[in-house]
Amino acid sequence: MRNLKLTVSYDGTRFVGWQRQGEGKSIQGLLEAAFMELEGASCTVHGAGRTDAGVHASGQVASVRVTFMHDVKTITRALNAQLPKEIRVTAVEDVGSEFHARFSAVKKTYRYLIFNGPVVGPFINRFVWHVREPLDKTAMVIAAQQLLGTHDFNVFKSAGNDPSTTIRTLLHSDISEAQATLTDAHVQKLLVYEVSGDGFLHHMVRAIVGTLVDVGLGRRQANSISELLNGLPRSAAGPTAPSSGLLLFRVDY
Numbered sequence: 001m002r003n004l005k006l007t008v009s010y011d012g013t014r015f016v017g018w019q020r021q022g023e024g025k026s027i028q029g030l031l032e033a034a035f036m037e038l039e040g041a042s043c044t045v046h047g048a049g050r051t052d053a054g055v056h057a058s059g060q061v062a063s064v065r066v067t068f069m070h071d072v073k074t075i076t077r078a079l080n081a082q083l084p085k086e087i088r089v090t091a092v093e094d095v096g097s098e099f100h101a102r103f104s105a106v107k108k109t110y111r112y113l114i115f116n117g118p119v120v121g122p123f124i125n126r127f128v129w130h131v132r133e134p135l136d137k138t139a140m141v142i143a144a145q146q147l148l149g150t151h152d153f154n155v156f157k158s159a160g161n162d163p164s165t166t167i168r169t170l171l172h173s174d175i176s177e178a179q180a181t182l183t184d185a186h187v188q189k190l191l192v193y194e195v196s197g198d199g200f201l202h203h204m205v206r207a208i209v210g211t212l213v214d215v216g217l218g219r220r221q222a223n224s225i226s227e228l229l230n231g232l233p234r235s236a237a238g239p240t241a242p243s244s245g246l247l248l249f250r251v252d253y
Contacts, residue, residue, distance in 0.1 A: 116132075141174065149170065157201035171198070219238075
């Protein structure tokens with residue numbers, strides 16, 4: 001039995017998310033269908049993060065056990081020939097039998113893109129949250145810094161989701177400005193929230209971003225964020241930001 005590590009990039013707009021669902025097309029399901037053509041039998045593809053419907057990835061990692069012996073370049077070409085163009089396998093590696101895309105991960109990094117302006121261009125609108133009202137970036141940076149460290153992030157988990165613990169450690173939490181130049185006529189100014197941690201609760205990053213935008217809009221004070229990290233209920237934080245702006249950027253092992 002052979003263990004493969006995949007690096008996968010995708011535009012999640014029209015998919016139901018990473019995980020197989022009863023209905024709709026998932027990233028996991030489409031990868032498994034592509035592998036069936038190579039393996040001649042079903043196999044399970046495990047992802048590092050179960051991204052939700054509409055969420056994107058540039059550095060999703062997956063692992064799968066197979067028996068065929070094609071070289072990794074051939075596997076990469078064969079998978080991409082089977083997959084829709086919104087999903088690309090960018091690398092395939094042979095790894096040891098102990099490797100598991102989800103359980104071997106030690107850190108994940110997400111990015112969330114906010115376009116803050118009156119009109120968002122058509123080339124990036126599927127990959128951002130369009131916030132029209134002016135945002136106070138300085139206040140948002142101050143708020144984001146208060147999330148660093150080990151805390152109870154219960155206030156940022158989705159309702160009805162009950163993990164064994166809501167304690168998580170964030171190693172990086174910051175907001176920066178960026179530009180997306182897609183044509184000479186469209187230079188888009190973006191706010192980028194980047195966050196790294198040892199693990200994330202369901203909808204945690206999107207709930208954090210919704211709360212940071214509340215700060216940027218003046219609806220709550222920047223220094224009030226630390227008060228939320230005491231096991232408060234979800235209703236105490238801001239709204240859940242749209243899935244369109246979220247990107248699983250990198251997974252470290």
